[in-house]
Amino acid sequence: MAFIHIPPAVLPPECEELREEVRAFLSKEMPHHRQKKEAAFSFFDPAFSRKLGERGWLGMTWPKQYGGHERSFLERYVVLEELLAVDAPIAAHWVADRQSGDQLIRFGTEEMRTTIVPGIARGEVYFCVGMSEPDAGSDLAGIRSRAERVPEGWRLNGTKIWNSAHHAHYMIALVRTQPAGDSRHAGLSQLLIDLTTPGITIRPILNLRGYVNFNEVHFNDVILPADCLLGKEGAGWKQVSTELGFERSGPERYLSSIELLMQMLNSASPDNERQAVALGRLVCEARTLRRMSIGLTAMFVRREDPGVISAMVKDMGTTFEQRIPEMAAELFDVELGDPASPLAQLAAITIQNAPSFSLRGGSREVLRGMIAKGMGLR
Secondary structure (H helix, E strand, C coil), rough: CCCCCCCCCCCCCCHHHHHHHHHHHHHHHHHHCCCCCCCCCCCCCHHHHHHHHHHHHCCCCHHHCCCCCCCCHHHHHHHHHHHHHHCCCCCCCHHHHHHHHHHHHHCCCCCHHHHHHHHHHHCCCCEEEECCCCCCCCHHCCCCCCEEECCEEEEEEEEEEEHHHHHHHEEEEEEEECCCCCCCCCEEEEEEEEECCEEEEEEEEECCCCCEEEEEEEEEEEEEEHHEECCCCCCCCHHHHHHHHHHHHHHHHCCCCCCHHHHHHHCCCCCCHHHHHHHHHHHHHHHHHHHHHHHHHHHCCCCCCHHHHHHHHHHHHHHHHHHHHHHHHHHHHCCCCCCCCCCHHHHHHHHHHHHHHHHCCCCCHHHHHHHHHHHHCC
């Protein structure tokens, strides 16, 4: 059996200087932001995204020639950590900055890099994920959306689900362009889709709280240009695996419930030993996850493959996130949703949001299968 080791990493002094700069910015900007408490990092505010772009806090690690700033992944980590800690309204740019821009830089055409990526870095161009499909569950290789070559380029038919298309300009979609053959992973490709293209229908999906965070997107004989292909035809599985590494590795995988944990710490009684022990354990676990996440980020700096480790950190982080609202209900005698209790309101909202934590970025079962395989257990 192989062991998984995450080399420890320490944030350099320039990261802590940047942290103070970000905190000063947020202390000025956040009082003007009225949170609707829909779900973690789901608040859509284009003006706020543009301000981050003006500060150079989007596209931080990308080449300057494409609008980036060539800063380190550790510096980017610090910015993300501070934004998530205060529930900043980052939904507009989130997917584009986290993964789509990198995909375009790695696999896109030079025109995509020069015309679209700088807009992402400015906080003006938004993307959504085009992976999951109805009836496929967590079986990403079981997708049925299909694109075929036609004289105009590509004709696309199919459906994508659980995406933020209602706010996005583009989607990077994984679709089948060739027969699977002996491997279901073969014959898959990634396409860049302008969501204003005729034939696309976006249908909203209400969450438990009655908000629209996700959509089902239908493609009915959608004609896409020939140059919408990312990378090589048939190489989509390898490319999407790279994209999932970015999606699973960030601090959002353990910070989605952090505001509730802070509220629990503020509400705890100094004489309640049960609360002290339980909250102490949660804080220690959060600290450990943070160290693991920083170590994982340092792997990007060294250009190492984070695959199995990102799956492990994501699985452990979302398990931690889901346990926090459960502990709030156990430790505090409050009526969930009580308008007079900030703790009760936040606990009720987090409980409703928590089921999604272990689904986004890959379900718990899929991630644990990856971890077991990486450790030689299957």
